[in-house]
Every structure is written in structure tokens, then in C-alpha cells.
Amino acid sequence: MDNILIKAEKINKIYRLPAEEIKAVQDLDLQIRSGEFIAIMGPSGSGKTTLLDILGCLDSISNGRLEVLGKDVSRLKEHSLVALRRKNIGFVFQDFLLIPTLTALENVELPLLFSRMPCERERSISLLKKLGLAQRINHLPKEMSGGERQRVAIARALVTNPKILFADEPTGNLDTKSGEQIFRILKELNQKENLTVVLTTHNSKFGSQAKRIVYLKDGRIVCREDSCLYA
Numbered sequence: 621m622d623n624i625l626i627k628a629e630k631i632n633k634i635y636r637l638p639a640e641e642i643k644a645v646q647d648l649d650l651q652i653r654s655g656e657f658i659a660i661m662g663p664s665g666s667g668k669t670t671l672l673d674i675l676g677c678l679d680s681i682s683n684g685r686l687e688v689l690g691k692d693v694s695r696l697k698e699h700s701l702v703a704l705r706r707k708n709i710g711f712v713f714q715d716f717l718l719i720p721t722l723t724a725l726e727n728v729e730l731p732l733l734f735s736r737m738p739c740e741r742e743r744s745i746s747l748l749k750k751l752g753l754a755q756r757i758n759h760l761p762k763e764m765s766g767g768e769r770q771r772v773a774i775a776r777a778l779v780t781n782p783k784i785l786f787a788d789e790p791t792g793n794l795d796t797k798s799g800e801q802i803f804r805i806l807k808e809l810n811q812k813e814n815l816t817v818v819l820t821t822h823n824s825k826f827g828s829q830a831k832r833i834v835y836l837k838d839g840r841i842v843c844r845e846d847s848c849l850y851a
């Protein structure tokens with residue numbers, strides 16, 4: 621098998637509202653290879669989140685063809701799609717989305733429960749330690765800072781050992797220092813562990829450190845250079 625993890629061909633996403641049709645993603649072609657670190661950039665409303673959700677199998681396309689890990693996702697039944705996502709894909713969101721009543725450790729273990737994977741507590745604990753959270757393992761989200769919460773969310777996304785990590789504005793709700801720390805962690809996971817990372821960001825300082833930038837405007841890719849100039 622070649623090392624292409626995701627192949628999108630002429631994909632479209634159209635939101636049909638009562639008064640209008642919104643073309644959030646338009647005729648978009650994209651291939652993502654194993655080991656890439658891609659930043660999706662572009663103005664607000666340009667389709668970054670929609671594209672990320674589609675590539676991560678959280679949302680469906682209106683038409684076109686999308687292959688994820690060799691599977692044509694439009695042909696998959698819901699349960700197969702869920703299994704593909706749970707086994708292979710990790711997600712990190714801007715607002716962390718931790719369960720407020722669960723501790724850091726319990727939040728990290730949750731995907732193992734859903735995926736019916738063995739709950740190896742040591743693995744979850746060592747992930748939290750690796751992310752600098754040894755002192756926060758039994759803390760609730762409200763007892764942690766934003767940067768700490770996002771590190772718990774990263775541990776949660778990694779606990780199933782995914783092939784791809786998607787992160788939608790992972791630093792968007794953080795102060796500069798915590799944002800830099802989160803970005804550095806994602807970069808290290810890519811460089812040291814060869815984890816494929818695809819993130820969206822408004823921050824050109826972070827974007828420019830990605831191996832590849834995909835710049836969107838009105839749902840279309842307007843620039844896909846290794847480094848490109850953007851507004």
C-alpha cells in the first residue's frame with residue numbers, strides 16, 4: 621500500500637438552508653500522506669472546520685469521492701464509518717470538549733471504552749505524564765488551566781493510537797504561551813513519532829511552521845505550497 625492516508629477528489633459540501641444554499645467546500649482535491657503536518661488556513665467561514673470534519677469522517681460530503689485509509693467512505697455503513705474513525709482518527713477541538721464530571725484520567729480512558737479496546741490504565745497514565753500532567757491525573761477539568769485541559773484532550777485523542785490527528789484551532793482559546801506549548805507538542809508528535817497531523821489555525825506564526833499549508837477561500841484551495849503568502 622502507498623502511504624496516502626486520505627484522498628479527496630472533487631469533494632463538495634453544500635448546506636441547504638430554507639433560504640439559501642451554502643457551498644462550504646467546493647470541488648476540492650487533496651491528498652494526505654503518512655507523516656505529513658498540514659495547516660489548513662483561511663479567513664473565517666472559508667470552510668476549514670467543514671473540511672476537517674469531512675476528512676476526519678465526522679461529517680459527510682454532498683458529492684465527490686473521499687477515500688480514508690483506502691476505504692471509499694460514502695460506501696461505508698454508519699457502523700463501519702464509526703469503527704474506522706474510532707480506530708484510526710483522533711480529534712482535538714478548540715474548546716477541549718472534556719467531560720466536566722470526569723477526571724483527566726477518566727477523560728483519557730473514555731475512547732477506549734467506546735472502542736471496546738482494553739483499558740490499559742498504565743498507557744493512559746503514561747500519556748498524561750508524557751504531556752506534563754503527572755500532577756493533574758486525578759483533577760477535574762475545572763481544576764485545570766486551559767493549556768492543561770488541551771493537553772488532556774490531546775492525550776484522549778492519542779490513547780487509541782490513531783494514524784491521523786485532526787485539530788480544529790487547538791490553540792484558539794489559549795494565551796500565547798499555552799498556545800505555543802500545545803503547538804510544540806503537536807509538532808513533536810509529528811517529528812518524533814511520525815504522527816500525521818492536520819490542523820486548522822488562524823495563527824500565521826504556527827501555520828508557517830507546518831510542513832504544508834493548505835489555504836482555503838470560499839471552500840476552495842487557493843494555495844497549496846509548502847510555504848505561501850496569505851493575508
Ligand SMILES: Nc1ncnc2c1ncn2[C@@H]1O[C@H](COP(=O)(O)OP(=O)(O)OP(=O)(O)O)[C@@H](O)[C@H]1O
Binds near residue numbers: 635643663670
Ligand atoms: N451546519 C451548518 N449549516 C449551515 N451552514 C454551515 C454549517 N456549518 C458551517 N456552515 C457554513 O459553511 C461555511 C464554512 O464554515 P466553517 O465553519 O467550515 O468555516 P471556518 O473556515 O472553519 O470558519 P472559522 O475560521 O470562523 O472557524 C460558512 O459559510 C458557514 O456559515
Ligand SMILES: [Mg+2]
Binds near residue numbers: 670820
Ligand atoms: Mg472553524
